[in-house]
Amino acid sequence: MVWSFARIRNELIALGAVEHVSLSELTSFHVGGDAALMLRPQSYDALKCAIDLCRQAGFPFVLLGRGTNILASDDGYDGLVIRFDTPLHPPIYFGTHVTVCCGMSLMQLARETVANGLSGFERLAGIPGSVGGACAMNAGAYGGEIKQILRHIRVYRDGVDAWVDVNDSDLSYRKSAFSFPECIALEAEFALSPDDGTAVSVMEDCMRKRREKQPLTVPSAGSTFKRPAGHFAGALIEQCGLKGYAIGDAQVSPKHAGFIVNNGHATEHEISRLILYVQQTVLEQTGVSLECEIKRIGKEEPKCSC
Ligand SMILES: Cc1cc2nc3c(=O)[nH]c(=O)nc-3n(C[C@H](O)[C@H](O)[C@H](O)COP(=O)(O)OP(=O)(O)OC[C@H]3O[C@@H](n4cnc5c(N)ncnc54)[C@H](O)[C@@H]3O)c2cc1C
Known part of the structure; x- marks a missing residue:
C-alpha cells in the first residue's frame, strides 16, 4: 500500500510529532x-510506533539524542527527526x-551516580549528550569510556x-554496534564500583581541564575529528597553522584546534568547507588523514569525508 504524505504526517502528529522544527x-x-x-x-511504545510507521510508509526518519555530535544540513530534513532526550x-x-x-542526560547520570557513592562515570561527566548517544558513539574522555x-x-x-x-x-574507539540506523538504544545497564x-x-x-582547554562557551559539536592513530587531531591542525582559521562564522577554535566552532551565524556549508580545507591541508602537510567524528543529517550529500 502506498502511503500519502498527509497520512503519515497525520499519524505521526497523533503520536505527538510537530511540524517545521529548526534543526539549529x-x-x-x-x-x-x-x-x-x-x-x-514520551514512551518507549511511542518511539517504537513512530519507527514502525515510518518503515511501513517508506518515510525517512533519523534519530537524535541531544544533538551534540551532529552537523545538520542547511536544507533541513525532509522526514521525521526523533529526538530521544527525555x-x-x-x-x-x-x-x-x-x-x-x-534518553537521560549523561552529565546528569554521572553526577547522580557519583553522589550515590558509585565510581565509573566520573571521567565522562562533561560529555553533553544523552546516554543513548554515548552508547552509540562509545563516548569517552580522560581515559574513561562507555565500553x-x-x-x-x-x-x-x-x-x-x-x-x-x-x-x-x-x-x-568512537564506534558502537548500538548506533542508529542499525538499532535504537532504549535502556542501558552499567556496572559501576563502590567509590574509593x-x-x-x-x-x-x-x-x-575541559573548561581550561575547550571552547565551551561557543556552539560546537565537540571534537570535529577522530584521534588519528599515534597523533592528536588538534595538535596536527595547529602544526599546520590552522588554529583560528575561519570561513565565514565557522572557525577552527583559537582555544582548541580540534574543535570547529560556530561564531554566530555559521552555515553547514561553511562548516563543511572548513572541514574539507582542514582535512586537505593536514593531509598535504603531514600525510595524516583526518576522519570526522561528527555525524551528519540532512538531504545534502556530504561535501566532505564525514
Ligand atoms: C562541548 C562538547 C564536548 C564534547 N566532549 C566529548 C568528549 O569528551 N567525548 C566524546 O566522546 N564526545 C564528546 N562530545 C560529543 C558528543 O557529546 C558525544 O558524542 C555524545 O555521546 C553524543 O550524544 P548525543 O545524545 O548528543 O547524540 P547525538 O549527537 O544526538 O547523536 C550522535 C549519534 O548517535 C546516534 N544516537 C543517538 N541516540 C541514540 C540511541 N538512543 N540509539 C542509537 N543511536 C543513537 C545518532 O543517530 C547519531 O548517529 C562533545 C560535544 C560537545 C558539544
Whole structure:
C-alpha cells in the first residue's frame, strides 16, 4: 500500500510529532534548516510506533539524542527527526549496577551516580549528550569510556525489542554496534564500583581541564575529528597553522584546534568547507588523514569525508 504524505504526517502528529522544527534548535552546533516533523517520544511504545510507521510508509526518519555530535544540513530534513532526550523513568539501582533510560542526560547520570557513592562515570561527566548517544558513539574522555562500564543494553532492532549482552567487540574507539540506523538504544545497564573516595575529585578535575582547554562557551559539536592513530587531531591542525582559521562564522577554535566552532551565524556549508580545507591541508602537510567524528543529517550529500 502506498502511503500519502498527509497520512503519515497525520499519524505521526497523533503520536505527538510537530511540524517545521529548526534543526539549529535541536543541535549544539546551532546549525541547520527545518525538519519536516520532529517527535520527542514520551514512551518507549511511542518511539517504537513512530519507527514502525515510518518503515511501513517508506518515510525517512533519523534519530537524535541531544544533538551534540551532529552537523545538520542547511536544507533541513525532509522526514521525521526523533529526538530521544527525555528520561522516561528515573535510574534503577541494584547494588553497584544502574539501569537507565537512554534518553537521560549523561552529565546528569554521572553526577547522580557519583553522589550515590558509585565510581565509573566520573571521567565522562562533561560529555553533553544523552546516554543513548554515548552508547552509540562509545563516548569517552580522560581515559574513561562507555565500553568500560556498559554491560547490557535494550535495543530496538529489526522490529524486535530485546535486552542484549554487550561483548568486547561491540564497542571500539568512537564506534558502537548500538548506533542508529542499525538499532535504537532504549535502556542501558552499567556496572559501576563502590567509590574509593576519589570520584568527586576526579570528576571535578576532568571538568576543570575541559573548561581550561575547550571552547565551551561557543556552539560546537565537540571534537570535529577522530584521534588519528599515534597523533592528536588538534595538535596536527595547529602544526599546520590552522588554529583560528575561519570561513565565514565557522572557525577552527583559537582555544582548541580540534574543535570547529560556530561564531554566530555559521552555515553547514561553511562548516563543511572548513572541514574539507582542514582535512586537505593536514593531509598535504603531514600525510595524516583526518576522519570526522561528527555525524551528519540532512538531504545534502556530504561535501566532505564525514
Ligand atoms: C562541548 C562538547 C564536548 C564534547 N566532549 C566529548 C568528549 O569528551 N567525548 C566524546 O566522546 N564526545 C564528546 N562530545 C560529543 C558528543 O557529546 C558525544 O558524542 C555524545 O555521546 C553524543 O550524544 P548525543 O545524545 O548528543 O547524540 P547525538 O549527537 O544526538 O547523536 C550522535 C549519534 O548517535 C546516534 N544516537 C543517538 N541516540 C541514540 C540511541 N538512543 N540509539 C542509537 N543511536 C543513537 C545518532 O543517530 C547519531 O548517529 C562533545 C560535544 C560537545 C558539544
